[in-house]
Amino acid sequence: MPIKSNYLLTPYQNWYAIRWLPRSFRLPYLKLSHLRLVAAIAEHGQIQMAAQALTLTQPAASRALAEIEKLVGAPLFERHPRGMTPTTLGAIFVRRAHAMLMEMQDLSHELQAEREGRSGLVQIGAVTGPAVACLVPAARKLKADNPKWSCASMSVRRSS
Structure with a gap:
């Protein structure tokens, strides 16, 4: 009889526990910071500039991008000597990341307006x-x- 767990592991707690999951089940482990990073890389074209914009170090941004690509199961950017361009999957991810970030920003503005009595x-x-x-x-x-x-x-x- 299998042992049932009462909690979900995050990728940071145990990558080996989720690496056997189908790719479609890994996407819930994405974070808002992941979406921001991918959007910033697409905007700036270089991981160094994206990291600076997000106040990250370049190695931390590279590790985070590697983690995102592991969760997605495919590379999101083509690496070139002078920068990075989104792959086909990367373009889809960037488009959706932008939409989700805009929705989160709209949510924040709407909640703030409600709190302040402006709506x-x-x-x-x-x-x-x-x-x-x-x-x-x-x-x-x-x-x-x-x-x-x-x-x-x-x-x-x-x-x-």
């Missing part, structure tokens, strides 16, 4: 007709002053 939902209700006439201009002004806010109104008709 959100305002719900307005009025009982009588004259009150609605006062609320509509106020809601328009609120929306003009705070374009990221949503404003929802609801009218309920009384049945006799």
Whole structure:
């Protein structure tokens, strides 16, 4: 009977434990720093310049790229004397890395705006007709002053 483990190993804890997994199961071990590194190498064309942009040493960036390529199961960049260019798989990885990094940046901005009260939902209700006439201009002004806010109104008709 096999022994069941209650935790997942990361590549740093035990590479040998995951090296037998199919390649598709290794991708969850990618980190945000991996995506940043691949995007930076594609942008700068050299691992040394990408490492400087990310405040890494060149050997650390090289080790991280080797780890990423191991997880992906293929080289992501062609090495040339004057730099690096993405392979076909590398171009796919770079495109997706850029998209994920942009989504993470958008998430950060959205959360910050919500924390600071610069976005959100305002719900307005009025009982009588004259009150609605006062609320509509106020809601328009609120929306003009705070374009990221949503404003929802609801009218309920009384049945006799």
